Amino acid sequence: MPLISTKGVYGLMAMHELSKHKKDTPMQIKEISKNAQIPQNYLEQLLGKLRRAGLVKSIRGAKGGYILAQKPEEINIGEILSVLEDELKMIDQRSQNPILNLFFDDAKANMKRYFDVSLSKLDEYQEKYNQFLHYNI
Template sequence: MPLISSKGVYGLMAMHELSKHKKDTPMQIKEISKNAQIPQNYLEQLLSKLRRAGLVKSVRGAKGGYILAQEPEKINIGEILSVLEDDLKIIDQRTQNPILNLFFDDAKANMKNYFNISLAKLDEYQEKYNEFLHYSI
């Protein structure tokens, strides 16, 4: 069982695209889809879920599209994943062993803490990636 499914990965990719876009200018679905390489019909479903959760806003009209509902610094990656995944899981079921159940509960809490960073923090990974490209050339 994957920790994060394609829903979570694609949704996070879409949110990252929106965070890089001008905050007062809506980004159209076809542009997000193209930039993030997400199938457009799948992206519509994900953005709908993110909109209902109050993480993005939709703007109607010819120049409409989607914008972040808050500044990227105020949007938590764990919150995005929880909305899309319903729940982040390490395992799907409880075991007969109470010790292992406690261990898995702790591991889940630690995993949620790991994802307790803002969407804006992804910019640091962009910097790491740029450094990697610089050194690998």
């Protein structure tokens, strides 16, 4: 199974919040934290990593906060996860069995291809969620 920690999940949640926000106005950390239900101290660390990687920009001042550094269509989910997770892993160690190692190498490549989509792709899941709610009410 892919090992995506809370860093990756929370970071992706924060990026999704920023992608839904007005493009030109910064979103404050407390607002991101509240909307995404991420502890504010932890969120500050994650946004710092994302800023250093050039995925978000920080705006100083009373009306400051964070904005995406690029359009959501230009930001790759796999890139977000690799910034926060360093590397997505299928397993923690190599096997003594070379056949299994080849299998896990292929699985890892397939996993990377799966995450090779833009942040804007999450909008499709928002639509699926809305349909789910509509049919289950």
